[in-house]
Amino acid sequence: MMREFLGSRELMWRLFVRDLSARYRQSAFGYLWAVVPAIITVATFTWLKKGILTGIGDTEIAYPAYVLSGLAIWKLFSVGLTKAAGCLIASRNLITKVNFSRETLVFAAFGDSLFNFLIHFVLIVLVFAWYRIVPSWTVVFVPVVLVPLCLMTIGMGFILSLANSIVRDVGSSLSLLMTFGMFLTPVIYPPPTRYPMVLINYLNPVSPFITAARDLTISGTLSQPWTLLGMSIFGIILFVLAWRVFYVAMPRVAERV
Amino acid sequence: MQSDVVVQVNQLSKKFCRSLKRSMLYGAGDVCRNLLGFRSHSDQLRTKEFWSVEDVSFSLKRGECLGLIGPNGAGKSTLLKLLNGIIIPDRGEIRMKGRVAALIEVGAGFHPMLTGRENIYINGSILGLSKKEIDRQFDSIVAFSELEEFLDTPVKNYSSGMHVRLGFSVAAHLNPDILLVDEVLAVGDIAFRAKCRQRIQELIENGTAIIFVSHDMHTVSYVCPRAIVMMKGKVQYEGVTPTAIDVYRENAQTRGAQLTAGTGEIRITNVEKLNNRDEKQEGIGVGDFIKLRIHYRTSEQIDNPIFNIIIMEANGKQVSGIRNDYDAQQIPSISNDGYVDIMIDHFNLLPDMYSVDLVIFHSDGFSFYDRVENAIQIKVNGGRQINGTTYLPHSWGWDQ
Numbered sequence: 303m304m305r306e307f308l309g310s311r312e313l314m315w316r317l318f319v320r321d322l323s324a325r326y327r328q329s330a331f332g333y334l335w336a337v338v339p340a341i342i343t344v345a346t347f348t349w350l351k352k353g354i355l356t357g358i359g360d361t362e363i364a365y366p367a368y369v370l371s372g373l374a375i376w377k378l379f380s381v382g383l384t385k386a387a388g389c390l391i392a393s394r395n396l397i398t399k400v401n402f403s404r405e406t407l408v409f410a411a412f413g414d415s416l417f418n419f420l421i422h423f424v425l426i427v428l429v430f431a432w433y434r435i436v437p438s439w440t441v442v443f444v445p446v447v448l449v450p451l452c453l454m455t456i457g458m459g460f461i462l463s464l465a466n467s468i469v470r471d472v473g474s475s476l477s478l479l480m481t482f483g484m485f486l487t488p489v490i491y492p493p494p495t496r497y498p499m500v501l502i503n504y505l506n507p508v509s510p511f512i513t514a515a516r517d518l519t520i521s522g523t524l525s526q527p528w529t530l531l532g533m534s535i536f537g538i539i540l541f542v543l544a545w546r547v548f549y550v551a552m553p554r555v556a557e558r559v
Numbered sequence: 560m561q562s563d564v565v566v567q568v569n570q571l572s573k574k575f576c577r578s579l580k581r582s583m584l585y586g587a588g589d590v591c592r593n594l595l596g597f598r599s600h601s602d603q604l605r606t607k608e609f610w611s612v613e614d615v616s617f618s619l620k621r622g623e624c625l626g627l628i629g630p631n632g633a634g635k636s637t638l639l640k641l642l643n644g645i646i647i648p649d650r651g652e653i654r655m656k657g658r659v660a661a662l663i664e665v666g667a668g669f670h671p672m673l674t675g676r677e678n679i680y681i682n683g684s685i686l687g688l689s690k691k692e693i694d695r696q697f698d699s700i701v702a703f704s705e706l707e708e709f710l711d712t713p714v715k716n717y718s719s720g721m722h723v724r725l726g727f728s729v730a731a732h733l734n735p736d737i738l739l740v741d742e743v744l745a746v747g748d749i750a751f752r753a754k755c756r757q758r759i760q761e762l763i764e765n766g767t768a769i770i771f772v773s774h775d776m777h778t779v780s781y782v783c784p785r786a787i788v789m790m791k792g793k794v795q796y797e798g799v800t801p802t803a804i805d806v807y808r809e810n811a812q813t814r815g816a817q818l819t820a821g822t823g824e825i826r827i828t829n830v831e832k833l834n835n836r837d838e839k840q841e842g843i844g845v846g847d848f849i850k851l852r853i854h855y856r857t858s859e860q861i862d863n864p865i866f867n868i869i870i871m872e873a874n875g876k877q878v879s880g881i882r883n884d885y886d887a888q889q890i891p892s893i894s895n896d897g898y899v900d901i902m903i904d905h906f907n908l909l910p911d912m913y914s915v916d917l918v919i920f921h922s923d924g925f926s927f928y929d930r931v932e933n934a935i936q937i938k939v940n941g942g943r944q945i946n947g948t949t950y951l952p953h954s955w956g957w958d959q
Binding site for chain 2: 312313316317320321323324327328393395396397398399400401402464468469547550551553554555556557558
């Protein structure tokens with residue numbers, strides 16, 4: 303399994319580059335499209351917060367910067383998961399006609415989301431500079447916190463891509479779930495502190511990572527270290543198990559995609 | 560497994576499900592059982608399942624080329640997919656030695672928006688070539704495809720022939736030990752097809768074992784000395800290609816349904832194939848005598864009907880036609896039952912299975928009383944398959 307993975311690194315890169323360069327080739331704004339939805343979302347909520355959503359508590363840093371940082375991580379998860387879940391169906395023709403390591407497709411699909419995140423990152427730097435926010439030195443640990451999130455996303459992607467190949471309902475419900483999922487995650491509001499809303503911090507698998515990444519960027523101290531640790535371990539275990547499941551189940555699924 | 564045997568297939572079986580919903584159900588069940596380490600009950604037939612490939616066994620040595628022929632839905636492609644490891648068998652085993660490459664679909668993974676150059680790299684990686692290998696062979700791939708001018712054009716603007724040419728060119732540079740080819744040479748122009756055949760020949764000489772699926776009997780008889788005929792998932796015949804082709808043609812012909820049409824005052828009731836002593840005969844040799852006796856029944860008196868026979872190849876291409884009005888023969892008024900004979904002194908068609916359509920026209924030569932498609936089949940026996948359909952009587956001479 304591992305050998306197959308190492309052997310197909312090159313293919314993974316090719317598929318990733320293929321999808322990326324093909325997507326924006328016939329568009330005038332090119333890669334800018336990756337951040338346009340984020341900019342619109344941030345602008346909308348910043349405006350809404352002034353008049354209607356006044357219930358949202360004050361954030362430690364300027365609200366647009368706050369929303370954008372949360373949104374970037376949320377999208378890393380949601381876009382990654384949606385792409386990974388759909389990748390087997392999108393490459394149906396390839397799967398039924400050529401024998402190659404199919405994990406590649408899931409990894410390449412997630413790579414797409416990772417690239418998306420990097421573009422958002424550039425935007426975050428610009429916004430932080432605009433508001434003259436100086437991040438804490440602990441910001442260098444943010445990538446470490448995000449690794450388990452990535453693994454968890456890929457792990458879920460493995461399972462959902464298989465399930466989606468057999469029953470298409472998975473893909474349809476996923477996009478629905480992701481729209482509401484964002485509001486159940488501390489993206490546009492600070493982590494709640496009172497019951498029952500506080501459950502969002504524990505039950506939503508993405509929350510601890512977003513909170514931790516913000517903590518490291520702004521204050522330098524983790525506010526929910528144990529939830530983060532638990533969710534990280536969960537993410538890693540899920541990734542390993544899901545990969546194994548994918549490996550075993552793929553031949554049976556290939557004929558039914 | 561003997562040292563030079565590279566493919567060994569033993570009692571291979573694979574089943575599919577006719578119903579999509581059930582297939583999903585079974586699939587989910589099997590996956591769960593596999594994951595929990597239980598045996599999946601996939602070696603027995605469940606409701607709505609059927610064997611797509613059943614009890615297929617054969618072996619293939621280095622440098623051998625095996626043809627795989629059979630009607631649509633016989634399980635040929637499924638067998639190739641099993642060999643390629645895309646799907647797993649329900650019963651039986653496959654053992655293969657060496658690098659396997661499959662041309663089940665050319666141009667797999669081509670992205671329409673990207674250029675030919677980029678797609679060569681993508682397709683190459685999918686088929687298992689490393690970047691270094693592609694770099695090294697890039698010029699040769701491009702030269703083979705003859706698409707130098709269009710290398711930086713998006714593939715979406717390629718014609719389907721160009722698409723196939725680019726795809727095959729990449730695949731032709733794989734240098735596998737075992738190559739599986741599924742009906743891909745049928746596209747592309749004559750010159751390119753010849754090039755592909757030549758490339759396959761080269762691979763065979765270099766010791767590649769090839770399994771070749773095609774409906775084009777001429778190509779099969781050129782490329783493969785040995786062939787397997789598949790019918791409904793089972794091996795109908797395995798052996799030398801000319802006999803295999805005969806077996807396939809016989810089966811393919813009897814499959815065709817008879818179609819009847821026309822105004823119906825006269826109906827064809829039976830057609831017989833007779834020899835010169837008026838005895839029934841089955842297969843004939845090239846250039847033999849054959850008499851076709853067409854029995855009819857009439858419901859009223861018919862004036863000057865026109866009998867027409869049309870001889871066709873298996874692919875529906877008309878080879879020859881005979882009409883009594885064109886031969887300046889007038890059949891008088893007929894009534895009741897009777898027959899019309901057509902004597903062909905030399906049936907100069909090459910070995911193949913031919914089907915015969917019969918039409919009885921009104922005396923205007925346009926509207927018809929009766930038309931029977933595939934009324935009878937004429938099998939011409941023979942050994943070596945020569946390209947073409949017709950034997951031209953000829954002789955030789957030379958000056959030394």
